[in-house]
Amino acid sequence: MKLVLKIWRQQNGNSEGKIVDYMLDDVSPDMSFLEMLDVLNEKLIAKNEEPVAFDHDCREGICGACSLIINGVPHGPEKATTTCQLHMRKFNDGEEIVIEPWRASAFPVIKDLVVDRSSFDRIIQKGGFITANTGNAQDGNTLPISKIDADASMDAAACIGCGACVAACKNGSASLFVAAKLSHLGLLPQGQPERGSRVLAMVMQMDEEGFGSCTNTYDCEAACPKEISVKNIARMNRDFFKASLFGV
């Protein structure tokens, strides 16, 4: 396959970036998208140019490190698939592919396609946990949890923290990310004691980090590689109102 790549290059957070064109002509359809970028980078190094910086690690769709807006879509065209699991057989010979970093003010660019997502960590640090010191626990089976609740909690807990929801949202809202964590914990009996204080603390931090508000356009759900449902946002809003009006 031959490809025309239009890639965002930016030296660092303080410099201006721009789209640079690269031609690549020996791409195999069995390559993953990131392997295709590896090939490009090898060519750039051979020409004594700096390779394109991008975040990645596990390359099996679970660590959440990879990102990239591919032809305007976070993680590219394939539904429920991270960039690292996207394969070139999904593209056509001769295609032009535009590759950009996540675009959101709460995710500043560090270099090229690498952004700073530490705002997500800070939201979790405010309340995305159950307070249970090591050694506190009772036997795991003393607390039966219905399979339905456990499965629903697991569906929300599947979030990989990649930030595609934010990149997809016209408001740059982190609502789906925050709501997924709140549902994961809020659907379990262990999560009840802190349910109210948790939602207040996490939503407040989300606002402080400069994420936008949710206006229910559902782009986040469409972009989510783990298919986290927007129903979680409704649950977050309900919990937030309840805690705000009636206390935690």
Place this chain on the structure above:
Amino acid sequence: MITLDSKIPSGPVTEKWDKHRAEMKLINPANKRKYTLIVVGTGLAGSAAAASLAELGYNVECFTFHDSPRRAHSIAAQGGINAAKNYQNDGDSIWRLFYDTVKGGDFRAREANVYRLAQVSVNIIDQCVAQGVPFAREYGGYLANRSFGGAQVSRTFYAKGQTGQQLLLGAYSALSRQIGAGTVKMHNRKEMLDLVLVEGHARGIVTRDLVSGKIESFAADAVILATGGYANVFYLSTNAKACNVTSIYRAHKKGAGFANPCYTQIHPTCIPVSGDHQSKLTLMSESLRNDGRIWVPKAKGDKRPADQIPESERDYYLERKYPSFGNLSPRDIASRAAKEACDDGRGVGPGGYGVYLDFADSIHRLSEETIAERYGNLFEMYERITGENPYKSPMRIYPAPHYTMGGLWVDYNLMSTIPGLHVLGEANFSDHGANRLGASALMQGLGDGYFVIPYTIGHYLASEKTAKVTTDHPEFKKAEQEATAQTQRLLNINGKRSTNSFHRELGLLMWDKCGMARTEQSLKEALKRIPELREEFWRDVKVTGVGEELNQSLEHAGRVADFLEFAELLCYDALEREESCGGHFRSEYQTEDGEALRNDEKFCHAAVWEYAGSNNKPIRHKEELTFDNVHLATRSYK
């Protein structure tokens, strides 16, 4: 000269840990805040340790080279975590988990450590449930279990096919709580480049800030490494791209003994290589072997599609050779059997390096829906990577490097041969012997982090009472200068070959000469080639960019430079261990029917290597292993 004192408590194996806990020294809660501890790595072991130590009141400085602690590669573990809960009433017990693990490790692990691991396994599940880990449940609301390789009981707890993710997010949430509370200072995107010793004790580390390029020092009262394994020495492995040996290897160069580097686990069920562009291999969880049947055609060179090969012409070789464990035979055995079938010309798929993992019978017996419920996400992943639908045609799988049982030598307290340097999880060598059983890595990482180090580190600090040091100490300055010089040296070479091409060449060499099967000759060939390749690297590598900003080429070059030294150590260890055991298979030492042939008389020990300077052969020491409870026997899964 290193000395090996394993500090195993006296008494029966069932009572050692309780006795030790009763005897260890404690630090008063008000005094804990006077101590600073460094934790490097935020996988299961690192996050669990950092969180638990901070909860106790210590000041913790925690480091990861990722952008967030949640990215550590523990997150990719799929199948599950073992625990001797016996919730299934199927005959499990702490003793049986201990027995299975010692036997599974081919009698090359330390009994006392393994027994403790089996003991704390039950606490791990409880702790994870309390944190909100959404384990799979039965309809009655109780915890569900599945079976895993090397065991005849059902003791594996799981969260869909994402158990590692959920356990890591549990530990990450506990860690995040402490970061929020200010008891852990988290350093993201900082890579450890060296260990700093003051008067023979581990007192700090030197790091490079991956964004600014700044080289910095951090001082502490003790250092804990939980930096994972070294399977990326093979280049192609199931490890994440950034996994590396740097932290433990640099500690090794500072005096920490490296134990059993030749024990590398090749996982039987991975998606086969598809071409030269391949950057990593993807694991298909071992849990698939619960319902999938492994086979190859009986005839050599049979190129018919799977559905056109009749039942009578298929060889379900694991079921045939190991009738009692069948498709759930341990990993080393299943991997070698696959290699044997392919070497025999009966492999399937392009290149002939693959075997079938077939779900047709299970789909027929249980329905496609049930199989989708159990393994849906894995089937989707397989289809995304290969473009083939495993509900319709069998998966093709082949073994790939996955886990490394070797690591820094530690005593019963998880302390290395350097006083104050503690090593947890995959980075140490202690619990899995020569082969790790499935679902035991998560157990060990969390066991070390939650339930062992919080006890043993207090004992160390209370016993040693070392004087405070700061980063102004000349040893820190010296280590900083060395780290800066190495970075500059890499940038100045300006040769012709990329770092990746060297890594690829090293990996291929290791896979060919020191992979699933090794011989004296192949190892000697590797030992000849590695120093040449290393010399080429330092003469001809091209690292672009500068040191003062984000430079992924530079990061990779530093890691490959260490792999190029470490690979030699691995081969020395494989060469000198003249026996076959677990993940170490020397072709010269096998039984008539091709099984691993141990030599207990000469090699019932852990080999611990001492660094002897660059270009000098490292020195081999021994920790003799005794088996008082699980008696030495030929491992049989027939």
